[in-house]
């Protein structure tokens with residue numbers, strides 16, 4: 627995997643890893659990469675890309691390889707009652723394969739806990755996507 631060094635806006639030196647063409651990452655939906663000694667997951671959401679470290683905050687499980695499913699919602703009727711559960715049309719969650727902690731794929735926030743996934747910044751240059759770590 628090709629890489630180059632670049633300073634961030636705080637002066638820290640980041641390594642940029644070339645992940646591949648944006649269109650291929652979007653088409654794949656989910657891709658997992660090794661960037662040096664860091665594993666990351668890259669996910670396509672609504673024609674956009676988001677990336678997280680493949681390490682669950684619970685016990686470091688490979689969260690980016692977990693099952694992806696729609697968020698469960700409770701539609702409230704006009705009389706205030708909830709008759710059934712439904713799946714969200716927009717929001718996706720990922721479930722850690724080790725112990726089932728669930729995370730919002732767009733925000734990385736853990737559902738029901740004060741923790742979350744660690745974001746990886748992506749840069750797009752031309753058609754190519756880089757992870758900055």
Ligand code: FES
Nearest residue numbers: 682685687722725
């Ligand atoms: S390591 Fe992910 S839920 Fe435990």
